[in-house]
Amino acid sequence: MADSEEAFLPFSRPTLSEEAIAEVVACLRSGWITTGPRVKQFEEALRSYVGAPYALALSSATAGLHLALAALGLMPGDEVITSPMTFAATLNTIVIAGGxxxxxxxxxxxxxxDVAQVEAAITPRTRAIVPVHFAGVPVDLDPLYKLTRERNLRVIEDAAHAIGAVYKGRRIGSFGDTQVFSFHPNKNITTGEGGAVITTDERLAADIALTRFHGMDREAWNRFGKQGSAHYEIVAPGFKYNMMDMQAALGLHQLPALEDFIARRTMLAERYKERLADWPQWQLPAAPRYDHRPAWHLFAPLIDPEAAGMDRDRFMAEMKARNIGTAIHYRAAHLYPYYQDRYGYRAGDFPRAERISERIVSLPLFPAMTDADQDRVIAAMADVFAKA
Ligand SMILES: Cc1ncc(COP(=O)(O)O)c(C=O)c1O
Incomplete structure (x- = not known):
């Protein structure tokens, strides 16, 4: 077996405490492994951490985006504004919800x-905006909400990267309309797969409480228990997007660790910035000028292919050959064939996103990563560029 010097260093790895693992085991032994008391407890913990009236735990952020968008009741031709720099789920769920x-x-x-460009994209068919807090850097929400309030538009924040991010002193989720978090294993906290919708809208919360589980009224998941009723009504055609107690068991121990996780991510990100500051091969991520705390979900600089003597994909292959994982988050969404074929998007439409799309690389960043791991990444990059 390779020693730790040679072991593959992934770009991300979840940090799961022994207590979290024991909680999953306890859940398995309890005889109740799907949606139940641990999900309720996790939702309560989320509400309290974020400071929001409603939190609905789900099977993924994709499910959350889908349900929040489906609740808009989009009609053919209705438009939803979003960013090309995102994961496909953001656009896919808009399309699946009929937008x-x-x-x-x-x-x-x-x-x-670019919030300054959003107004020009609004038409009489616009129903909602889905801003994406990319890498956990909060979007400039004050001017965005000013605009959407004037225009009576909904805002569903794709906050998949942004649990724990702070905008002008307020946590993402603690204000505004609706937010969707992801608890995928690469995210800042994980439930295996999982997600949640946070909202201030009582009606939306009630709607999602139904549509996430078949459209059953009441706490129908509990119908096999002693307190549960064997009967239920179907009051809407719903999906199967509930979170399981097995997942919530992890979340219950991840959430209290989130602040420590972000603190460690921040230290590592600052260390990358310091060490790489003078490297001509990198354009480091710029911080917005407004007051904020990024969640540092990703440390994703842009490679300069000329200075590096190679493109992004070759750089990634060279790092892999040195046993270091990197990743692409993301290629600009409008470059995928489905969006080109269906909506006529073309290369050249969003030049800023395309430049990022070609150059962005996620370097290893996760709470359990040591300074020595990070030094290894930096030494490997120096070696890659020296041999270019
Ligand atoms: C910006 C963004 N939105 C949505 C999602 C979907 O999250 P999930 O995997 O929890 O469905 C992701 C996942 O990576 C994402 O990066």
Whole structure:
């Protein structure tokens, strides 16, 4: 077996405590492994951490985006504005909910949607905006909400990367309309797979409580228990997007660790920035000028192919050959064939996103990563560029 010097260093790895593992085992032994008391407890913990009236735990953030968008009751031709710099799920769920994704390019010096360009993309068919807090950097929400309030538009924040991020002193989820978190294993906290919708809208919360589980009224998941009723009514055609207690068992121990996780991610990100500051091969992620705390879900600089003597994909292959994992988050969504074929998007439509799409690389960043791991990444990069 390779020693730790040679072991593959992934770009991300979840940190699961022994207590979290014991909680999953306890859940397995309890005889109740699907949606139940641990999910309720996790939702309560989420509400209290975020400071929001409603939190609904789900099987994924994709499910959350789908349900929040489906609740809008989009009609053919209705438009939803979002960013091309996102994961496919953001656009896919808009389409599946019956909307047309309308893209707006990102800022000149960041990865988030350029809020200044959103107004020009609004038409009489626009129903909602889905801003994406890319890498856990909060979108400039004050001007965005000012605009959407004036225009009576819904905002569903794709906060898959952003649990724990803070915008002008307020946690993402603690204000605004609706937010969707992801608890996928690469995210800042994990439930295996999982997600949650946070909202201030009582009606939306009630709607999602139904549609996430077949459209059953009441706490129908409990119908096999002593307190449960064997009967239920179907009051809407719902999905099967509930979170399991096995997943919530992890979440109950991940959430209290989130602040420590973010603190460690921040230290590592700051260390990357310091060490790489003078490297001509990298354009480091720029911080927005407004007051914020990024969640540092990703440390994703842009490679300069000329200075590096190679493109992004070759760099990634060279790092892999040195036993170091990197990743692409993401290729710009409008470059995928489905969006080109169906909506006529073309290369050249969103030049800022395309430049990022070609150059972005996620370097290893996770709470259990040591300074020595990070030094290994930096030494490997120096070696890759020296041999280019
Ligand atoms: C921006 C963004 N939105 C949505 C999702 C979907 O999250 P999930 O995997 O929990 O469905 C992801 C997942 O990586 C994402 O990066």
């Amino acid at each position: 047309r994704p309308v893209l707006v390019d990102v800022e000149a010096d960041g990865y988030n949607i």
